[in-house]
Amino acid sequence: MTTIKDIAEKADVSISTVSRILNYDDTLAVTPETRQRVLEVAEELQYKKRPRKKHKTSTKVMIIQWHTMSEELSDLYYLQLQYGVENMANRLGIETEVITLDKIMKEKNVAAEGLVLIGKFDYTEFKLLKQFELPIVVVGQNALEFDLDSVHSDYETATKNIIDHYRRHHINDIGILIGEESTGQERQLLPDPRLQTYANYLRFLNLYHPEYIFKGAFTPESGFKLMNQAIAQLGDNLPHGFIVGSDTMAVGAIRALNQTNLAVPDRVNIISFNDVAIAKFTTPALSTIHSDTASIGEEAIKLLTERIHDPERPARLVAFATKLIKRESSV
Incomplete structure (x- = not known):
């Protein structure tokens, strides 16, 4: 470890x-x-590097990151996905190059056999990227409507599992801190499946309180701001359990709770998402939903190599199950 x-x-x-x-x-x-x-x-050491093939293949894949580096470091999930893709490519002897979306948009020709897109993209961006006439796999978004292979984590079931976990421990007042994301070109606000599932499932259970929803960005600063907002607005009615959209948001949320002497988890429980490297080292260590980014990366490369050899097959969507990793920030 x-x-x-x-x-x-x-x-x-x-x-x-x-x-x-x-x-x-x-x-x-x-x-x-x-x-x-x-x-x-910290993220690199999460992965046990698989040995590279003795002989490289002639295949090169370009990994297109949706986020800038500064954004990536505030929401480490996409960096983790990148490492999962690179690790599988390394195992197969496939050369990789990481490039930002802005940079590749300026290229006239792309010297690669395929593209792996990591993040959230809109119609305009897909249209521009498809002009390169290369096989494409999208990681982190369902892109079947654009006839593209896609791989992502099943966050809907994970959200229900957190709610069920809290209820088993007699916590029925459950809030959520969630980030809002928008695409680059069209600036479309993207619906988050966790927020949709949270609202629908708690309505079904007759436990839904819209005043328990706080939206911001997937950053520690936003987590800090949103939790302070929740504390100020809700006072003694502050929920005893929170779902937090990312581990980095949870770091900020816990800081806000510590500064107001609200003990974690004795007064407020926190369960976040993605199980990035920092989750083990926060104080307290984070209970979090583990996304199998290694398997997601492997599947992305498998789908891409299949597509290179069989460009006419129907597009596929592959969703990976998640699991709750119980640590110190929750019951």
Whole structure:
């Protein structure tokens, strides 16, 4: 199991610096480059690198990241997905190159056999990317309507599982802190399946309270702001259980609770999403939904290689089950 010491040694910083960066301590004076290096090393060490094939294939795949690097480090899930794709490609001897969406849009020709898109894209972006006439797989979004292979996690079932978990522990007042995302070109606000499932399932259970919903961004700063908003607005009626849209949001939410002397989990339980590397090292450690990003990455490369050899087959959607990892932030 990866330790803070392992991360510190590989990133060439002190153990205390690693701990503060992983907890998104905004009072820590370090350069953006150091913060980026520590977060990337923490995620890299999550993966057991599979040995590369002795001989490379002639295949090259371009991985197109939806987020900029600064956005990626505030919501590490997409970086984790990238590592899953790269790891499988490495195993098969496939060369990879990571490029941002903005950069590839400026290219006239792309020297690759296929594209893996990581994130959320709109009609305009798909139309532009399909002009390269290359096989495409989308990771993190259902793109069947665009006739593209897609791989993602089943967040709907995961949301129900969190609600059921809370109810088994007699917690029936359940709030949610969720980020809002929009596509790049068309700036379309994307509906989050977790928020939709949360509302529908709690209505079914006669436990729905719209005042328990707080929306922002998938960042620690937003998690801090939203939890403070919930505390101020709800007072003694603050829910005893919260679903939080990402681990990084949860770090900010816990900081807000600590600053107002609301104990986690004795007064407020937190269960977040994605099980990125920081989840193990926060205080308290996060209970979180584990997305199998390694398997998602493997499936993305498998679908892409299939598509390269059989361009006429019907597009597929593959959804991976998740599981709740119980740690210290919840019952």
